[in-house]
Amino acid sequence: MDFSFSSEQDDLRREARAFLEANPSPSMEQLAGLGWVGILKSDDFTFLDAAVIFEELGRALYHGPYLLNEVAGQPGDEVWSIEIDGYVPHLEKVARVLRPDMTAEQAQGETVAAVDDGLELGRVSRNGSEPAQGSWDDVRRRLLAGFALYQVGLGSKAIEMAIEYAGKREQFGKKIGTYQAISHSLVDGYVAIELSRSLAYWAAWCVAENDEQVDLAVASAKSQAGEAAVLACEKSIQAHGGIGFTWEHPLHRYYKRALWLEGALGYGRVHRAEIAQSLLAG
Amino acid sequence: MELRDTPEEAAFRQEVREFIAANLPDGSAKRGARRFEDDDRAWSQKLGEAGYAGLTWPKEYGGSGAPYSHQAIYLEELARAEAPSHLGVIGLGMAGPTIIAWGTDEQKERYLSKILHAEEIWCQGFSEPDAGSDLAASRTRIEDQGDHFLVNGQKVWSSFAHIADFCILVGQGLPDAPKYKNLTYLIVDMHAPGVEVRPLVQITGHPEFNEIFFTDVKVPKENILGGVGDGWQVAMTTLLHERGTLGFALSATLDVAVRKLIALAKERKVTDAILLDRIAREWIELQALKYTNYRSLTALQKTGVPGPEGSASKLVWSENNQRLTKLALEILGSHAQLTNGESGGDGYWQYQQLRSRGNTIEAGTSEILRNIVAERVLGLPRSR
Numbered sequence: 108m109d110f111s112f113s114s115e116q117d118d119l120r121r122e123a124r125a126f127l128e129a130n131p132s133p134s135m136e137q138l139a140g141l142g143w144v145g146i147l148k149s150d151d152f153t154f155l156d157a158a159v160i161f162e163e164l165g166r167a168l169y170h171g172p173y174l175l176n177e178v179a180g181q182p183g184d185e186v187w188s189i190e191i192d193g194y195v196p197h198l199e200k201v202a203r204v205l206r207p208d209m210t211a212e213q214a215q216g217e218t219v220a221a222v223d224d225g226l227e228l229g230r231v232s233r234n235g236s237e238p239a240q241g242s243w244d245d246v247r248r249r250l251l252a253g254f255a256l257y258q259v260g261l262g263s264k265a266i267e268m269a270i271e272y273a274g275k276r277e278q279f280g281k282k283i284g285t286y287q288a289i290s291h292s293l294v295d296g297y298v299a300i301e302l303s304r305s306l307a308y309w310a311a312w313c314v315a316e317n318d319e320q321v322d323l324a325v326a327s328a329k330s331q332a333g334e335a336a337v338l339a340c341e342k343s344i345q346a347h348g349g350i351g352f353t354w355e356h357p358l359h360r361y362y363k364r365a366l367w368l369e370g371a372l373g374y375g376r377v378h379r380a381e382i383a384q385s386l387l388a389g
Numbered sequence: 390m391e392l393r394d395t396p397e398e399a400a401f402r403q404e405v406r407e408f409i410a411a412n413l414p415d416g417s418a419k420r421g422a423r424r425f426e427d428d429d430r431a432w433s434q435k436l437g438e439a440g441y442a443g444l445t446w447p448k449e450y451g452g453s454g455a456p457y458s459h460q461a462i463y464l465e466e467l468a469r470a471e472a473p474s475h476l477g478v479i480g481l482g483m484a485g486p487t488i489i490a491w492g493t494d495e496q497k498e499r500y501l502s503k504i505l506h507a508e509e510i511w512c513q514g515f516s517e518p519d520a521g522s523d524l525a526a527s528r529t530r531i532e533d534q535g536d537h538f539l540v541n542g543q544k545v546w547s548s549f550a551h552i553a554d555f556c557i558l559v560g561q562g563l564p565d566a567p568k569y570k571n572l573t574y575l576i577v578d579m580h581a582p583g584v585e586v587r588p589l590v591q592i593t594g595h596p597e598f599n600e601i602f603f604t605d606v607k608v609p610k611e612n613i614l615g616g617v618g619d620g621w622q623v624a625m626t627t628l629l630h631e632r633g634t635l636g637f638a639l640s641a642t643l644d645v646a647v648r649k650l651i652a653l654a655k656e657r658k659v660t661d662a663i664l665l666d667r668i669a670r671e672w673i674e675l676q677a678l679k680y681t682n683y684r685s686l687t688a689l690q691k692t693g694v695p696g697p698e699g700s701a702s703k704l705v706w707s708e709n710n711q712r713l714t715k716l717a718l719e720i721l722g723s724h725a726q727l728t729n730g731e732s733g734g735d736g737y738w739q740y741q742q743l744r745s746r747g748n749t750i751e752a753g754t755s756e757i758l759r760n761i762v763a764e765r766v767l768g769l770p771r772s773r
Contacts, residue, residue: 108398108458109391110683111691155390270767285770287756290763297767298701305680306673312390327673379669380662386651386672387659 110308112159120159127167132225135186138173147177147249154249158311161253165260168361170225172197174257178249179205180241188214189250190231191371198229207243210236223363248325251372252314255307255328258368262300262332262339265361269293269343276348289346296342299335306331326382330375336365392683394462401459405466408439413472433476433507442475443485443505450489450501457689461637461682468641479549480504480511484557484576486630491614491623496576500555512553514544514577514601515624521546522757524572525621529560529603531573533617538575540583540606546751550586550599553579558603559624562617572620576612577603593743628753635752636682636702640675643706643713646741647675650717653738657720664720671713678705701766704758707748714742 112120122141130137138144143160146152161174172188175196179187185202188195195204195216204212216231270293273284283289310328313321340362344351351358369375394402412435436442444460446452453459467474475481485504488496503509520526529542542560550556555576562573577584583606588596615623654668682702717738718725728736749755763769 108394108461108683109687110680111687112390270769273769282770284763285772287760287763287772290767290769290772291756291759293767293769294701294759294762297762298705301701302674302677302681302705305684306677308390308684309392309676309680312392318392324676327676331673331677376666379666379673382672383665383669386669387655387665 110305112155116156116159119156120163123160123163124166127163127169131167132170135171135173135176143173144176147180148182154252154315155311158252158256158308158315161256162260162307165257165262166264168225168261168264168357168364172201174253175250176201178246178253179239180246180249181205181211181239189246191250193230194219194228195231196226196228198231199227204231205239205246206231206236207247209239209241209243209246211239212236222367223360225360226364226367247372248314248321251325251329251378252307252310254368254371255303255310255325255332258332258336258365259300259304259307261361261365261368262296262303262336265336265339265343265358265365266293266296266300268358269296269346272347283346292342293346296335296339299331299338303328303332303335323382323385326378329372330378333365333369334375337362337369340365398458398462402462402466405441405463406470408441409466409470409472412439413470429473429476430507432473436475437506442477442481442507446485446489446501446505450485450497451505457686461686464637464641465644468645471645474638475507476510476549476552477504477507479513479553479557480509480555482635483513483627483630484511484555487557487574487614487623487627488576490626491574493611495611496614500576509554510549510552512547512550512556512579512599512601513627514547514556514558516546517542517544522754524559524624525568527560527572529558530564531560531562531575531608533562534607537610538573538608538613540575540577540603540608542603544601544603545589545598547586547599547601548597550579550601551588551596555579556584556601557614557627559620562620566618569621570618572624573617574614574620574623575608576614577606577608578612581606581608583607591744592746593740595740636678636685636706639702639706640679640682643675643678643709646710646713647672649737650713650720653717653720659720664716667716671709671716674705674709678702678709681705701758701762703752704755704762707745707755710741710748711745714738714745718742 126141135144146157146160147154157177164174172186175189176187179189181187181203186200187203187205188197188201190204190206198204198214198216198218201214204214206212212231213234214231215234216229218227218229221227273289273293274282276283306328310324312318313324340358344358344362347356347358350356414432440453441463443452444455444463445457448454481504485501488500504511515524517527517529519528529540529544532539540558540560544558556579558575558577559572561571563571583604585602585604587600587602589598589600590596591598650668650671659665659668685702721738726739728739760772764771
């Protein structure tokens with residue numbers, strides 16, 4: 108039993124955090140320069156290495172197709188996105204689109220909506236489907252685990268912003284973090300994220316090892332992390348008071364991304380229904 | 390990262406399983422947590438002889454010097470078999486580690502081995518009617534009479550006191566000293582004149598806990614842990630140990646409860662989508678607690694210090710157990726409180742649901758635990 112990342116993975120996390128703090132919206136070329144693109148296709152790395160990057164991307168609220176391109180797992184150097192529940196994130200930033208029936212399309216179509224100023228959704232037009240490589244079950248497992256990890260990073264950052272604010276902001280002559288109405292609410296947000304972190308790391312390990320519990324693990328991680336990240340953002344907005352409700356404060360971007368991710372590939376209850384079926388079978 | 394047992398851990402797990410299969414007294418598995426029976430003492434002594442009591446205690450004090458992973462495996466296997474735990478949980482988890490940290494050589498020699506072998510049972514005398522979470526407000530008086538201490542006061546919420554041989558007791562040793570420098574920590578013989586134990590009936594109808602009354606109880610001077618006025622620091626050692634390895638025991642008991650919940654749902658052929666959603670959520674919450682404890686365990690083994698993620702385990706477990714037991718009653722249906730066998734079977738869930746209300750009060754209320762996480766983990770400014 109060793110439920111921790113290796114020292115190399117800890118180094119990768121430090122490197123990723125420092126890079127993304129300096130470059131919150133890196134291009135695919137910059138990420139390729141770091142050796143991160145195609146990491147899941149390399150024999151030198153496992154899904155646990157990618158997991159570290161996915162979580163750090165969430166902390167930084169990274170805008171771009173990196174995660175989708177990695178979990179799509181298609182050969183070649185083109186950048187891929189994945190059609191999720193009918194929409195394609197970052198359609199205009201990618202060359203190819205993987206669909207759940209495991210067909211590949213050219214990334215042609217129209218952008219129809221924006222979740223926030225970093226995530227646009229498009230509809231891909233059918234323009235000569237070709238068969239893609241691999242199985243949707245595997246892609247979906249990697250996606251669920253990857254989204255859970257991203258949400259854990261995102262939620263951690265949202266709670267940290269609130270902790271920092273509650274330690275500085277004064278009302279009635281005291282720092283608001285001394286009031287238990289504030290501190291206990293933030294503890295609940297923190298605890299929800301830490302529990303989800305454990306599930307997301309378990310899911311990542313199950314994907315890396317193709318463990319027999321992988322489907323239960325990714326469903327657990329995605330459902331809990333999805334709800335925890337939204338909760339963390341809501342607790343953070345509330346602790347910030349008026350400033351947290353403004354367009355100028357970054358929190359609303361975290362919140363909108365968390366809301367989109369919570370629903371993507373199914374809200375928590377969809378995954379819990381799968382889990383219940385499995386638990387009560389036999 | 391490796392979430393499977395190492396070959397060495399797998400061998401230990403197998404050994405524990407075989408020990409339980411060969412030694413577990415018949416019928417003890419089904420009894421649940423009520424008052425303790427004589428066969429529990431025999432079982433505890435077997436656990437001591439096999440080296441499972443004090444697994445992580447240093448070898449020089451009679452422990453096995455085993456890694457914390459063995460403690461986790463041992464607790465998982467006891468829970469899987471629904472075996473009773475060692476009767477000496479207060480001695481093993483609280484009094485013993487405190488004596489190891491603060492005791493004199495004579496105290497270590499006198500007490501530790503008898504804790505391991507369940508020859509002497511311990512109880513805890515911390516909480517009082519007017520000092521629950523606020524331990525330093527204790528009103529129990531500890532007076533220095535020259536050749537002995539004289540103890541007068543009342544303690545409550547004391548498990549095992551009715552069968553205990555010794556009590557770890559905190560009281561006012563220096564009533565005029567500033568708060569937190571006013572306490573003294575004693576080892577009190579429960580058979581001494583002036584010690585009276587009365588059962589305290591809880592909302593379950595069972596007297597699991599007790600009140601202890603101390604009236605002019607003479608305690609030998611050599612029974613102090615630390616010095617007069619050091620009681621707060623010594624008590625913090627006790628509570629650190631109480632919460633430090635508690636998480637593994639808690640996720641093991643929750644594992645039993647979740648398995649019983651799923652069995653109940655199958656038996657009652659639950660098809661309601663909302664109930665199924667809630668059952669799945671309890672299973673997920675169990676995994677979250679279990680893997681969070683594994684993260685703490687790894688941090689503990691690598692650094693010797695529990696990771697911050699572990700401090701929330703008890704808080705989470707208590708709320709999970711309350712939700713889960715109410716869900717079980719809901720599955721039983723209306724009139725679920727009846728224990729005459731018509732709706733709810735043998736009263737197991739009815740007892741567990743009422744008992745769970747104590748979970749957010751005992752071993753640190755949820756309010757105190759949220760303060761601890763806020764201040765020591767999140768680094769928020771102190772509220773008091």
